[in-house]
Amino acid sequence: MSTWKKRVLIVDDEEDLTWSIVRGLSKERSGLEVHCASSGSGALDLMDRHSYDLLVTDVRMPGLDGKGLVQRARCKHPGLRIILMTAFPSPDVREFAERFRVSETVEKPFEMGEFRRLIGSHLETDSIPSGTA
Numbered sequence: 001m002s003t004w005k006k007r008v009l010i011v012d013d014e015e016d017l018t019w020s021i022v023r024g025l026s027k028e029r030s031g032l033e034v035h036c037a038s039s040g041s042g043a044l045d046l047m048d049r050h051s052y053d054l055l056v057t058d059v060r061m062p063g064l065d066g067k068g069l070v071q072r073a074r075c076k077h078p079g080l081r082i083i084l085m086t087a088f089p090s091p092d093v094r095e096f097a098e099r100f101r102v103s104e105t106v107e108k109p110f111e112m113g114e115f116r117r118l119i120g121s122h123l124e125t126d127s128i129p130s131g132t133a
Contacts, residue, residue, distance in 0.1 A: 006123045007050060010036045011043040011057040011069065012085065017108075021056075024112050025119060032123070040064030044072060052080065054122055058108075059086040059093060070100050081122050085110075 008025065012018045018036045025034050035050065037043040041064045043057065055073055059066040070082055082100070086093050087108040097105050103122055106115065 005031050005033050006053045007033045007035065008054045008056065008119065008123070009043060009046060009050075009052045010034060011038075011040065011055070011061070011066070012036075013038050013058065013061040020112065021115070024116055040066065040069035040072075043069055047073060047076065052077075054081045054083065054119065056083045056085065056119070059084055060088065067096055070096075070102065074100050083118070083122065 010018055010021050010025075012021075015038060018038065022034045022036050025032060035046055035052075037046055038061075040057070040061060043055070044064070047055075055070075057066040057069050064072075066084060066086075070084070073080055073082065082102045083104045083106060084093065084097055084102050085106045085108050089105070089107050093105060096102075104118060106118065
């Protein structure tokens with residue numbers, strides 16, 4: 001793994017979940033800088049100020065939802081790794097993930113230890129994801 005800090009942006013309007021993810025990731029992995037936003041527009045603001053190695057976003061959020069965020073992020077940052085979280089998996093979500101080269105789709109609720117391993121695996125690879133979800 002590289003010696004520089006990896007940056008992850010977690011986006012979800014459920015503050016308890018975001019807090020839990022940030023706490024779990026920050027405690028587990030040194031060399032990891034975790035930022036969070038509670039909306040798609042808040043995430044875009046952060047992405048204008050920082051570069052990220054991984055974007056993790058919920059699909060359903062008020063205002064700019066996860067799909068809109070992914071579309072805009074993909075335009076500005078074509079090589080960005082993206083993980084979609086959803087409590088409502090569907091063929092539509094899978095098709096969207098494939099079309100916008102989302103690295104992984106995670107169904108909520110998820111087990112935090114498995115989620116941390118997933119994040120770690122996406123940060124340790126240096127190749128751009130193939131786009132299959």
